[in-house]
Amino acid sequence: DAGVIQSPRHEVTEMGQEVTLRCKPISGHDYLFWYRQTMMRGLELLIYFNNNVPIDDSGMPEDRFSAKMPNASFSTLKIQPSEPRDSAVYFCASSRHPSGNTIYFGEGSWLTVV
């Protein structure tokens, strides 16, 4: 299995620009998660999907952030406009179910907004 695949691995962008992060979950996993990791706040859940439907987006920081899952094998996290405080590592993860099943993480997208 290829695991959870994220792109880009690294991105440096200027403040105000749109950023799109991409994720391909493990085939057969019904749940997809977007996490953000920073030194200040640790690992935070932003949003998760079940069968392509957003279930809990209470962790999304503000309206500048949006996430979509148009099909079972693809999801995007978009930041528009980006700000320096958005600099973080963004992880995508997937599982068969969040309870009682392992959540597998991708390698992360390292975002720097200057």
Added chain:
Amino acid sequence: GESVGLHLPTLSVQEGDNSIINCAYSNSASDYFIWYKQESGKGPQFIIDIRSNMDKRQGQRVTVLLNKTVKHLSLQIAATQPGDSAVYFCAENTVRFGNEKLTFGTGTRLTIIP
């Protein structure tokens, strides 16, 4: 000004010795717990899990202990190796507004001294 990040507990262990990493969780209703390992520049990687109806579970060189009375979880790593150097996170499965999700602790940095 100086930024203040999370104070990550650290643990240094001589190679070959055993290590114990501790974690306190918050929700007495949590029913599933996972330990993750995160190496530098990588995503969190599953190590071992345990359900609330158990108090101990063993894997290869790792043992997780669960004490529900005091809401405490520990990860024991036997005969540590240099490759065990990483940040270790505990995660608890919580239910919020009817939705389940994993909530991560702040992590402990384990350094194996050759």
